């Protein structure tokens with residue numbers, strides 16, 4: 001019943017697996033579903049198929065408790081759950097802009113066909129506004145109205161590397177509902193989160209709204225974050241020509257609480273599976289709805305972001321004294337260490353990763369590029385099989401005439417510039433994340449270039 005509804009999470013990728021495991025931890029009876037038998041096999045055996053701190057321990061504990069199971073059977077899912085969370089992927093479409101809803105359609109249709117009692121279907125995937133209404137019609141096509149199946153929408157705000165915390169201790173819960181029954185079911189399905197907060201004397205704000213708003217909250221939040229990063233990267237561009245230091249500028253504007261100091265780190269730009277894809281899909285959807293102009297600035301946000309990657313290539317050419325020809329700089333005969341491949345530290349995710357994109361561009365310009373990343377090597381190899389990979393930071397740096405730090409892993413931030421200098425062929429470094437101690441590196445004899453800041457004065 002609604003006191004402790006039984007939950008299913010359809011799609012056990014990054015989102016669904018994390019939610020399934022964390023909600024079992026909160027005390028719910030959870031069934032995770034995926035069409036991928038290999039994924040389900042791994043999860044059932046206690047292995048998380050991706051890198052996320054803390055998740056494997058929770059998976060194993062909750063498998064042992066019996067509260068968490070995985071399946072490839074829609075029938076079993078339909079039988080188990082009162083609330084079904086749709087967590088399947090919504091990849092970028094072939095045209096590079098809109099979102100592909102094929103997985104949403106398949107999972108909802110197949111689930112609906114097997115439902116035999118009242119249940120709530122809740123969308124969690126990031127989708128174009130209007131999808132919840134479409135899902136409702138899809139359900140109506142496949143289930144008799146007497147069953148009383150309802151649809152709701154509840155976006156997620158997970159950050160990779162903090163996903164467990166973000167599910168157990170979210171900074172808000174947003175639900176788009178059409179009825180009191182759906183609202184009550186969703187409240188019950190999140191009661192574990194509210195109870196945990198109460199036990200820690202915190203409160204989790206709950207926003208109950210309509211379908212469209214709930215869908216928009218997610219993309220609006222990501223558009224805002226992307227804009228904040230591109231804003232500071234635009235300031236970095238200006239600092240570069242004006243001789244300013246964007247790191248100090250960010251600090252100074254960030255003291256104003258209306259601006260805030262978070263998400264103001266200039267660097268090689270944002271990447272990952274969400275921000276780049278979501279701002280493009282959001283623009284495409286607004287265009288379809290006739291509000292393209294409202295989001296035209298997001299195109300600029302995207303361009304600023306991509307220009308930061310080119311900036312690294314130009315800095316490399318400048319440091320290596322290779323003037324750019326009409327087709328860009330010729331870096332042939334140079335050896336460059338790229339430290340970082342993942343789109344951010346503590347992640348093995350290389351989707352739309354600026355680090356890997358820059359590594360590929362440097363190689364395309366003719367450089368002998370040696371890549372090292374503490375966690376992202378396997379994924380990087382799959383996406384960019386043509387690059388050379390080294391098994392340690394030292395191996396990548398050995399003999400390099402230029403070192404580019406493009407993901408701010410602690411291993412790189414804490415590296416000893418004297419020790420690395422002894423290995424390198426020449427002491428030149430580009431700090432694509434402004435994460436190194438510039439003065440320390442300069443004192444160790446490195447020619448240092450950051451993003452949007454002048455070379456350090458000694």
Ligand code: UDX
Pocket residue numbers: 156157158159160161222225229262263264265266267268269270271272273274275343344
């Ligand atoms: C993001 C949102 O933060 C999250 O709320 C949403 O649910 C999914 O998308 P995530 O993709 O895990 O999460 O990464 P995040 O930590 O937000 O970083 C995104 C990118 O922006 C990274 O490439 C990061 O390096 C970059 N970034 C972040 C900056 O360049 N500067 C900053 O100040 C902050």
